[in-house]
Amino acid sequence: MEYLSLVMFALVCVTLLLGYPVAYTLAGTALIFAGIGMFFGAFDASYLHAVPSRLYGIITNQTLVAVPLFVFMGVMLEKSEVAQNLLMAMGQVFGRLKSGMAISVVLVGMLLAASTGIVGATVVTMGLLSLPTMLKQGYAPSFASGAICATGTLGQIIPPSIALVLLGDVLSSAFQQAQLDMGIFSPESVSVGDLFVGALVPGLLLVGMYLIYVLVFAARHITAPAALESDQTDSQVSLFSALFPPLFLIVLVLGSILFGYATPTEAAGVGAAGALILALAQRQLTLSKLKDVMMATTRVTSMVFLILIGAAIFSLVFRGFGGEELIEGFFAELPGGTFSAVLVVMVVIFLLGFILDFIEITFVVVPLVAPVLLAMGVDPIWLGIMIAVNLQTSFLTPPFGFALFYLRGVAPPEVKTSHIYKGVLPFIIIQLMLLLALAIWPNLVTWLPSLL
Template sequence: MTAYLDLLMFAALVAAIMTGFPVAFSIAGVAVLFAYLGWLLGVMDISLLGAFGQRVFGLISNQVLIAIPLFVLMGALLEKSRIAEDLLDTMGRAFGQLRGGLGISVVLVGALLAASTGIVGATVVAMGMIALPTMLRAGYDPRVSAGIVCTAGTLGQIIPPSTLLIILADVMSNAYQQAQYEQGKFTVEALSVGQFFAAALIPGLVLVTLYLIYVLVRGALRPQDMPPADLRQPRPSRAEVLGAIVPPILLIFAVLGSILGGLATPTEAAAVGAVGALLMSGARLGRFRRVIVAAAVALILLAVAAGVFPVRLQRGDLGIGSYVAGGAYVGLALIGGLGILAALRNLLADRVIHDAATSTMTMTAMIFATILAAGMFSLVFIGLGGEDRVAHWLANLPGGATGALLVTMAIVFFMGFFLDFVEISVIVLPLVTPTLILLGHDPIWLGIMLAINLQTSFLTPPFGFSLFYLRGAAPDEVTTGHIYRGVLPFIALQAVGAGVVFFWPALATWLPGVMF
């Protein structure tokens, strides 16, 4: 029994999580229990737990992970201020009169919201409350409607910016450095979040394309499943379409453009996104709109001008032009600050900022508590010999490096039926990815393959989170069975998308190679 204590520990973890007890406490509790069990049986050195304090300090001082609460706040502001709702309504009226048009609009809106919020729960709930009733009223099959809404909502996990990619970048960078140390390299390279954002962009668009092709083909072959919407519903004007689409697109360019262009770190870009979402949300509420719009323009001008002509006023050799530019920059910053205060005034008056802050703190606490607990779990698992067992097992699988990857992908997919992406990312992946990198797999390509797999975990019954989110927001006529059956074709499309990236690795490696 003592030889298999690490495997029993993993089985106990799955059982504890399935009881419904809070995940972070389940992980930490199982770790503590098996640490003392291993110590009593003489198979683990309990002093290894002394390294837990270093892991906690490493987590709270990790500059990359600071981006998570900022991106979560950005998405929460867009959701609570109903900007996402306006986008859904406008796109639905624009495409609804086509066969399968509502499905197309939901997929496109899902992609836009994914690139501007990155929060699966908010997107699925918003579309479940707004788009799903519209699709049902138009005569859409409940299974098709539920499947499209669930799947479009999960795009926030693969299209940057996303919390999954931030966590995965940290995990893969650590695994890559560990693999280099084991190869005898002492000058090691690290991987950045920006590289993973760039790598995920094209595969994310490939998945969007696959969804759109499926909706169009199904609309043509089975028109009774996706009939056109009510023709009496007015099509939106060009001004309405631009008013709904342009602000999220500007936010996407501000965040992703600053990261991929090398102008800002992911944390700095997340701060830009949070301020941008704050201004957008404040402007939507009507009061002080001109001040807020002027502030947004001033901040954009400030960012561009400071990048083109930077001024350092503490230097003693500045000319008159530098002083004029510095004064202009100060004026633009003051206008921007005034607009931020006006936006905050609007959001506080309508209690939008209260709801967004509560949502942000809840989700951030869940993610970081899980990462902390996983640090304890991995320490104990390593102390019980689990890491050596996994490395030996992967290295000796038939099929070499490809066989090891396929088996890992199958295990991650199976775990997605029961575990959340955070738990899989911070517990399972640190154990297997160093060995897979040592076997010769490109770490960035490997990370994107795993990201697509983890995105699928949101759709797989019985515990896919998107299924739960939609179940809570869907009308009564949509049953759990409709939701489960509706996502099955899209799970198959996820497998096709993973296969495309598997056979054409350049889809994931070309853009980061060019940009970084």
């Protein structure tokens, strides 16, 4: 009976590859297997009785309220030309350096990641704004496209990230489930704020590694001389005017979370209101633009919650078939104990990142494996950051990386798909180096949360 859970999981993956909607695929496949299992007496219908309480828990979950608010904040900042102003100002300041434009792309990508938290929006925005400029300045198409894809995926790890919000909620439930399985009744949990704090050092390390690579190797990929900006004073003034508003908003949102003045949901409300005020101050807020932002926010939020409902039904049926015990037994028999179990999970998530979005992986895969890993003594904050960096790496990896498709959709005709694939390889190596560093030194993740 336990193996029916694996057959169900495999069928879900195949159905998703055929292009069917994720939420309906998860719920529909699970209900079909539950019906078959009840007909043959292999499934206990009482598991389905827990569906209403699961759905009510989703509806009343205060943490998930942060999702539409952070999405609204990101989309509003994207529509208010914050990225364009930042990129132009950074380009003027670093214009004297031969690799100045590449440095600007990395820094602006970092700020956009901390502002929007949406990978697709950042990659598309940076591709439209900076890729033509970099090509005109003589950058090799592979290097330019690789830098844009890599910095665009920083929204996966740098808070406030939508991925970290969703991971925090799922890991909190997994942590409580692991404690119940071990017979421990404790009010302790994993918060989204903990993941935000734990992601700061790895995120900044990754940005630093990108900058080192750009500084060392960018000049080899440039055929044109550096552009000299005309007025250093004017460029500094424009940089301040372009940098201060979004930076102030980032500090306000993250600072209120890190220092305990607000929960992530409350800080998300501050961020959404701040993005609205920022767009109004820059005279970018119109009724049509506000309507577009609200429609985009509603679409993304509806998608997230529909997938969450489908994943809740799927996980209940998976557990009803004994899939959790099967995974636990498999991990227990692995040579190497906890290390081997974490390694297998990381490899599986990396491979699934080719065909599934981070939302599906967060809601489908993580609830299945996280309780088992946490019961084995794995730190939940470290596990969450490892999963986030791992997914970020899979988004870059050819031939199915989502970031590559985002950029391919907006890149000029002279940029070939092979250029994009070649350009991201050095950045994939950098991210794998970060994963290895986090595995060897977990304190890079856990040190800062332990201080707060």
